[in-house]
Amino acid sequence: MYHENAFNQWKRHCFSKVDFSKKGTIDDEIYPVVCLINDSSNYFTTSSCSGRIILIDGVLGLQKASGNAVFKFEPFVLHVQCKDIESAKLLHSVAVNSGFRNSGMSVGKRGKIIMAVRSTHCLEVPLSHQGEILVNENYIHFLVQIANQKMAENVTRIKRFYDGLQAVIQADGSSSMATCKDKTTKIVQNQHQRKTQDSVIEDSQIPANKFSDSEDYLESSLILFS
Structure with a gap:
């Protein structure tokens, strides 16, 4: 197992890197979670997504789809590097008890311990094949x-x-x-002020081809539990 100094060095290096995701910032909905983890001496986050509803195709919008368009919902996912096995087990327990039952831990060649917080309530539905739309408007609303x-x-x-x-x-x-604390408070206050319908995605608001975001790929890993 690596020394604590190595963990702290990895944490400093991670915080010094540029965010190459398309958005370039942490999602407001999960900023309190990410901040809480990064403020701990036992953890730091390596990638995150609060969840998204997307339409994937080579061009914008279903009506212009030229290939195989897919409608997807992807839930919250978070990758966290942990200082030791015990810290990872504790985080795993919290994640599973919160409903993220597909969470698991990996250990890399150099001793990096990564906890992936994730769940299984995804949605992926093909809408077109080679440019031909396979579903009607009512089904898309559904x-x-x-x-x-x-x-x-x-x-x-x-x-x-x-x-x-x-x-x-x-x-x-x-x-x-x-x-x-201050920024988290402001974000939570802003979230409470939003109307419920602001978080509801209408058909015309579904973005196309919005796949990116960095992930922490381990060069070689051992799955300890999931």
């Missing part, structure tokens, strides 16, 4: 409703994960909770 329901559940699980994480991190005293 898919959007299902995806929004999944997104609402996704938000609930994130909140549950944050509450559980806050409890265990405060209990072990590994976080000062001071560095991100």
Whole structure:
């Protein structure tokens, strides 16, 4: 197992890197979670996504689809590097108890311990094949409703994960909770001020070809539990 100094060095290096994702910033919906983790001496995040509803095709919009368009809902995913096995097990327990039951841990060649927080309530439906639309408008509306329901559940699980994480991190005293308190408060206040319909994706708002975001790919890993 690597020395604690190596973990701290990896953490500093990670924070010094440029965010190459298309958005370039952490999603507001999960900023409190990411900040809480990064403020702890036992963890730091390597990649994250709050969840998204997307239409994937080579061009913009289903009506112009020239290939195989796919409608997808992808739930919250978070990759966290942990200082030791015990810290990873604790994070895994919180994730599973919060509904992210597909979470698991990997150990790389150099001793990097990565916890992946993820769930299985995804949605992936083909809408066209070689440019031919396979479904009608009513079915697309139905898919959007299902995806929004999944997104609402996704938000609930994130909140549950944050509450559980806050409890265990405060209990072990590994976080000062001071560095991100002000910004987290502002973000939470802004979220409460938004109307419910602001988070609902209408058919015309579904973005196309919005796949990117960095992931922490381990060169070689051992799955300890999932």
